[in-house]
Amino acid sequence: MSSNQVPTLHYFNGRGRAETSRVLLTLANVEFNDIRNTLPFADDGIKQKATYKQLPYYIDGDFEVSQSLAIENYIANKYNLAGDSLIDKAKVLSIQQASYDISIPIFTNDTDEKKDLYKNETLPRFLAAWEKILVENGGKYFVGAKLSAADVSAYTTLENLFAKNFKDIVDKFTTLTNFKSTFETIPSISNYLSKRPTDLIF
The missing domain is CATH 1.20.1050.130 (Glutathione S-transferase Yfyf (Class Pi); Chain A, domain 2)
Structure with missing residues (x-):
């Protein structure tokens, strides 16, 4: 190139x-x-x-x-990396958009009440959904049988949560933490x- x-x-x-x-x-x-x-x-x-x-x-x-x-x-x-079928493409986009719903409140929550709601309700709800999706798809990839943009979005979101001191919450979802660790070993x-x-x- x-x-x-x-x-x-x-x-x-x-x-x-x-x-x-x-x-x-x-x-x-x-x-x-x-x-x-x-x-x-x-x-x-x-x-x-x-x-x-x-x-x-x-x-x-x-x-x-x-x-x-x-x-x-x-x-x-x-x-x-966008999914091999129309259905898979929709699933990839769903993960991508969820990553924004997870990440944006970290920077926009401006009261203790909002921060507590995010930490205790919103974030666990999204992570539980991701854990379920990942487990039901075999635990290795979020969509289909190979890496996709869904995995990248999930990884960068989880990494950001670790950096922003939400590791204790993410660690409750062992499939997600294992996914993050495995993704980081890709050469x-x-x-x-x-x-x-x-x-x-x-």
Whole structure:
């Protein structure tokens, strides 16, 4: 792959809304430019070029796309990680969207009441659903019989929960914790994690 064919992912030096795309590309063994803009976002050239004047922003040859879930789905479909059937594609998307429902409240809950509700009710409810889905599918993959974007979304979400001090809750779901540990042993993922820049965990 020549340098002008290497896709570019613009985001910040953090995980946030770009980490799933980074891990998807890594799992697909795709070389990419991981551009980590500083905060506050000062690169006005990229800001003005991005569709909604915000990041993440992905460029693949002549194709450009904004919005994290759109980027993830583009990558997943291009590299055969989106599910092999219409039903599997819907299941993958369900996991992807659930990951946002799990992650967003971590940053938006602004009262002790909301934080307690999330920790004691919302998060366990979602994790129990994921545990059930994973167990019923054999315990190795979330959808089908091979790795997909569903597994990547679940992994990056679980990793974020560990980083945000919710490990004690995740650890109650042993199939999920085993899945996370196993995913991290995939050679390309292990290599990525060992070389990932020190970043802002958001």
